[in-house]
Amino acid sequence: xxALKLQLTISPTGRLNLSGITPAKLAGLSATEVSRLHIExxxxxxxxxxxxxxxxxxxxxxxxxxxTPRCDFIGAENEDGTIIVEGDVGFYxxxxxxxxxxxxxxxxxxxxxxxxxxxxxxVNGSVGDNxxxxxxxxxxxxxxxIVVVKGQIGNSAGARMRRGxxxxxxxxxxxxxxxxxxxxxxxxxxxxxxxGVQMRxxxxxxxxxxxxxxxxxxxxxxxxxxxxxxxxxxxxxxGDLAPSPITGSVRRxxxxxxxxxxxEILLTAS
Amino acid sequence: MSAxxxxxxxxxxxxxxxxxxxxxxxxxMSATGIIITADTMKWARQAAITMTGFGTxxxxxxxxxxxxxxxxxxxxxxxxxxxxxxxxxxxPESIEGQLKNRVGQCVLTSPxxxxxxxxxxxxxxxxxxxxxxxxxxxxxxxKLGDRRFWRVPVMDGEFIIEDTTGVTTDAVGGGNLLVIGxxxxxxxxxxxAAIEAMNDVRDVIxxxxxxxxxxxSKVGSKYKGAVASTNDAFCPTLRGATNSQLGPEDRAVLExxxxxxxxxxxxxxxxxGLKAVxxxxxxxxxxxxSAGNYGGNLGQHHxxxxxxxx
Numbered sequence: 325x326x327a328l329k330l331q332l333t334i335s336p337t338g339r340l341n342l343s344g345i346t347p348a349k350l351a352g353l354s355a356t357e358v359s360r361l362h363i364e365x366x367x368x369x370x371x372x373x374x375x376x377x378x379x380x381x382x383x384x385x386x387x388x389x390x391x392t393p394r395c396d397f398i399g400a401e402n403e404d405g406t407i408i409v410e411g412d413v414g415f416y417x418x419x420x421x422x423x424x425x426x427x428x429x430x431x432x433x434x435x436x437x438x439x440x441x442x443x444x445x446x447v448n449g450s451v452g453d454n455x456x457x458x459x460x461x462x463x464x465x466x467x468x469x470i471v472v473v474k475g476q477i478g479n480s481a482g483a484r485m486r487r488g489x490x491x492x493x494x495x496x497x498x499x500x501x502x503x504x505x506x507x508x509x510x511x512x513x514x515x516x517x518x519x520g521v522q523m524r525x526x527x528x529x530x531x532x533x534x535x536x537x538x539x540x541x542x543x544x545x546x547x548x549x550x551x552x553x554x555x556x557x558x559x560x561x562x563g564d565l566a567p568s569p570i571t572g573s574v575r576r577x578x579x580x581x582x583x584x585x586x587x588e589i590l591l592t593a594s
Numbered sequence: 595m596s597a598x599x600x601x602x603x604x605x606x607x608x609x610x611x612x613x614x615x616x617x618x619x620x621x622x623m624s625a626t627g628i629i630i631t632a633d634t635m636k637w638a639r640q641a642a643i644t645m646t647g648f649g650t651x652x653x654x655x656x657x658x659x660x661x662x663x664x665x666x667x668x669x670x671x672x673x674x675x676x677x678x679x680x681x682x683x684x685x686p687e688s689i690e691g692q693l694k695n696r697v698g699q700c701v702l703t704s705p706x707x708x709x710x711x712x713x714x715x716x717x718x719x720x721x722x723x724x725x726x727x728x729x730x731x732x733x734x735x736x737k738l739g740d741r742r743f744w745r746v747p748v749m750d751g752e753f754i755i756e757d758t759t760g761v762t763t764d765a766v767g768g769g770n771l772l773v774i775g776x777x778x779x780x781x782x783x784x785x786x787a788a789i790e791a792m793n794d795v796r797d798v799i800x801x802x803x804x805x806x807x808x809x810x811s812k813v814g815s816k817y818k819g820a821v822a823s824t825n826d827a828f829c830p831t832l833r834g835a836t837n838s839q840l841g842p843e844d845r846a847v848l849e850x851x852x853x854x855x856x857x858x859x860x861x862x863x864x865x866x867g868l869k870a871v872x873x874x875x876x877x878x879x880x881x882x883x884s885a886g887n888y889g890g891n892l893g894q895h896h897x898x899x900x901x902x903x904x
Contacts, residue, residue, distance in 0.1 A: 468737075487737045506737070525734055549708055549754045550736055550745055552672040557738040586734055 327408075328358065328383055330376040332390035338366030339414065340375060342388075343397035347405025347424070350382035358382060393433055399426035402443065415452075418445045421469065434478070435459070440469040440488060446565060450475030453497070456490060457483035466490070466507060470558075472565050479516070482509040485526060491558070491567050501528045504587060508554065512567055515589075523580050523587035529570070531593035540579035540589055547573050548590070606900060611875045612882040613899050618770045618864065619887035620895040623652070623682045625765035625855055626689050626719060627712030629665055630701055631676035639664070641704035642677040645696045649681070650802045653821060657692040658682040658767060658853050660799025671710045672754065678712050680799045682853045686719050686761045694724035697755070702728060702746070708754040711741070713855070715760030722755045762855060766895050769852035769860040771867050772810065772828065772884040773875070778846035780878030782806070784871055785848045791870040797859040798852055810849045810886060825886075844881060857895050864897050869904040 328350055341364035350358055358381075359373030372378060376388075384405040388398065391411035399407045400419040409417075412430040419438040431449035437456045451473050456466040457480055465484035476494030483499070485507040498516035501509050504526040514532040521537060529551075555569035574590040606613040630645070632638040642661050649659030658681075665676035681696070683689040701709050702725045709721065722744045726733045729746040735757070736743050742757035771788070775781040789805035792798065800806075815823035826836040828847045833840055840847070850867055854860035871883055885899055 489738075506735070508736070527736070546751060549672050549674075549752060550743065552674070553743060553754070554736070554738065556671060556673060557741075561739065586732075 326380050326383070327385035327387050328355075328381060329379040329387045329389065330358075330372065331379070332375060332388070332392065332395070332411075333377050334375050336365065336375070336392065336394045338394070340365050340395050341397050342395055343400040343416075343419075345372070345386070346399065346402040347382065347384050347386045347407065348403050350386065351384070351405075353382040355379060355381060391430070393431075396433075398428075399424075399445070402426060412449070418443075418471075421445065431475070437466060437469070437471045437490075439464060440466045440471065442468045444469065444561070445471045447471075447473045447475070450494065451477045451481075453478035453480055454483060455481040456485055456488070457481075464505070470561060472562060476513075477511075482507065482526075482528075485509070489554075489558070491562075491565075493567075496530070498534075501526060501587070504528075510567060520580055520587055520589050522583050524583050525586045527587070528589045529574075529592060530589075532591065533589060536577060536589070537580065539582040540577040541581060541585075543576040543578050543588075545573040545575050548576070551590075606903070608872050608903070609876045611872055611880055613868075613872075613903070614882065614884040615898075615900060616885050617887055617890070617896045617898040618768070618885035619890060619893035620766050620768035620770075620852075620857075620860060620897065621893045622763070622895070623658075623765045623767040623853065624684065624686050624689055624761060624763045625680055625682045625713075625853070626686075626693065626759050626761045627662065627678055627680050627855070628693070628697070628721065628759055629670055629676045629678050629710045629712040630704075631665075631670045631672055631674040631708045631710070632704065633674060633706040635664060635675040635677075637704065637706055638675050638677045641701045641707045642679050644704060645700035646679055646681075646801075647700070649696075650807070652683055652767070656683070657689060657696075658799070658801040659692075659696070660801045660805075660853070662799055663793075663796060671756075672708055674708070676710075680712075680797075680853070680855065682765055682767050682799075682801070686717065686763065689761060690719045690723075693719070693721060693759075697721065698725045698728070701725075702748070702753050702755075705750055710756045711759040713760035713762065715762050717761050717763070718758040719761045720757070721759040722757050725753070725755055728753075764857075765853065765855050766857050766860045767853040768893060769854065769864050769895075769897055770886050771850045771864060771871065772847055772886060773850070773871055773880055774828075774840065774844050774847045774882040774884060775875070775878065775880040776843045776845055777879040781846045781848050781880060784875045784878045784880050785850060787874040788850060788867040788870040792850070792852070792863045792867045795859060795863040795866055797855040798863040799854075800850055800852055800863075802849075802851055805850060807849045807851055810847065813888060839884075841881065849886065860895070861897055861902065864902045865904065868899065868902045872904065 396414040434452035466488040479497035495513040504523040510529040558566040646659035662678040670676040726744040810825040811822040
């Protein structure tokens with residue numbers, strides 16, 4: 325069965341809220357039925373058919389073409405199936421996803437994977453601030469799942485993260501893993517300033533940090549078995565998308581000692 | 595190998611070795627598996643050997659333990675050489691306690707070791723409960739997918755142990771072969787050959803020393819409180835004094851006991867073991883093969899020797 329395809333036909337002047345437009349919720353619907361579904365467009369509601377050309381019928385794969393940074397909440401609360409987005413996306417893509425796969429073949433705005441619970445999100449471009457972070461008033465960030473970003477990531481990636489993995493080929497901005505409680509944030513190109521500020525538990529991995537906070541203490545060079553397990557897990561889960569495995573010793577900084585200090589920053593280029 | 599009599603005739607005789615028309619009686623058990631890794635296979639085996647020590651009989655040891663097979667580095671969670679250990683007990687709860695003590699005292703303590711789930715099963719029991727608290731609050735957890743790993747700081751780095759492991763209640767304990775002969779060293783050599791062959795069978799262990807037991811037992815004792823005592827019917831020095839089941843020339847009996855994760859694996863191990871006995875027995879003055887049972891009323895699993903013939 326071919327995928328359901330949504331092709332953006334308007335140039336939205338406001339925000340388009342695409343939450344709930346997921347393979348599971350569209351499964352079994354015809355193109356006509358999908359066209360009649362409503363989405364929020366700023367203060368008003370529009371039918372999908374007014375914004376998108378709809379082709380095919382609901383299956384386990386949804387393709388969104390022509391997306392712009394004004395398209396928010398793409399893939400939010402997805403539970404199963406695959407969503408492929410051609411173009412850039414706005415805020416909150418993949419928010420509270422509980423399974424499935426979201427592939428963004430462009431850039432993503434802030435709060436990508438906000439409070440992600442499970443599933444895989446792949447971004448070919450770069451991502452804005454607060455990747456994985458909770459919204460104001462919420463307690464936890466990511467509680468599972470994997471996010472792979474081939475470009476760079478903005479500030480505060482992995483904030484209040486409990487579990488899960490974020491992997492970036494590019495650099496991650498300041499305050500990566502702030503107030504983190506578990507999980508892994510891994511950059512192949514380094515972190516900005518204030519990495520791990522107020523983190524309680526969890527692991528940050530990178531070749532460098534722009535300025536290590538003084539509340540992280542140097543524990544020396546070590547070969548850590550948990551990295552072998554992580555390498556293997558990511559290779560099994562991600563295949564070619566997996567980062568190059570870490571071999572040899574890493575320099576371990578424990579912190580944030582201004583909190584309970586059970587977290588760590590592992591520098592791979594020491 | 596030449597069969598003098600057919601499988602249905604009495605007694606069966608292959609290569610000059612008589613095969614009793616009897617069966618091994620085995621019991622349902624619970625079992626778990628773990629994978630122990632280390633920097634080298636030598637140290638993975640060392641940890642496994644230490645952990646499985648004093649694990650011959652569930653009655654006296656609390657669990658029956660043994661090494662199943664060596665796991666190549668590419669198949670272990672941390673990419674290091676490993677050993678799969680099986681632990682059998684009466685119930686999952688009793689295995690849980692045994693794991694806690696054995697892993698805590700024998701694996702955690704072994705240089706460079708790590709310990710992982712070694713049995714995929716729906717039912718889980720704790721693996722890290724106990725050992726992880728050795729970390730005194732410095733232990734941290736890493737959850738990757740559905741699996742949680744604990745990192746416990748120790749003096750040579752970190753001890754990594756998975757949170758839970760699988761447990762099955764479909765395991766079988768007590769498959770057995772009795773090897774009888776005129777020469778004690780020869781009977782031992784034959785049993786050694788059988789164990790070597792049986793070690794290639796997956797999902798089974800032979801929990802006694804080197805896989806072989808010299809003190810086969812019967813149920814009960816003349817002494818109050820002893821649940822088992824020497825199997826006098828198979829003791830050669832009592833041949834004239836008891837209701838012996840040995841021939842006039844028999845001087846030694848050794849037993850191979852088999853525990854398996856499934857009934858099929860136990861049956862396979864008995865076939866492989868019996869084949870090795872029949873091949874190597876004639877040159878070692880082995881005269882007969884038998885099996886231990888309790889009349890067939892106690893154990894759920896019966897393995898007839900005639901069904902195990904090669």
